[in-house]
Amino acid sequence: MLQVTPQPRFRALVETVLDGWQATTPLPAAGGLALALEAASATAQQYQALAQVDMIWTGPEVGEVHTRRTDQALLQVIQAAERELLVVSFAVYKIPLVTQGFIEAVRRGVRLRICLESPEASG
Structure with missing residues (x-):
């Protein structure tokens, strides 16, 4: 037992x-x-192998670093989610395709948690 630890x-x-x-x-x-x-x-070990974290960083292009559009990157992650999805973002509720993606994910049984900036704070 000690040999395999x-x-x-x-x-x-x-x-x-x-x-x-x-x-x-x-x-x-x-x-x-x-x-x-x-x-x-x-x-x-099996449960650890099931966990996957994808981080999306979007924003303005800086020099040679090219970023994807926020909605495209986020939609890809939303559509790939199988069990859980935590989204921390600014104002994604303003993007109809992302909102629809959230709805479809929940219908697939994905546990969705969203941390957003409020409409009042974003202006």
Whole structure:
């Protein structure tokens, strides 16, 4: 079990759990704990592999750095969202295609969270 735990901090925690388990439980049961820990580790790795973060930076072109239009970049991310989508932006509610994209994402079952500037603050 310790051999498959490469991070020193986690290896120390696993070692502490195994030592405590072996001190209070017969050895055959310790194999069950090892199996449970391996299963939990595999599950955690699968969930980490599912997470994906895409950051879009749009704005004026600066020298050789070319950016995409905000609505095009945002629509691509909205359409690709499968489970969750967090959007932090200025005034995207003013873009009808983006608003429609949000509606379609929610209909697909995407959990949508939006942090926007208010209409009053944006003028």
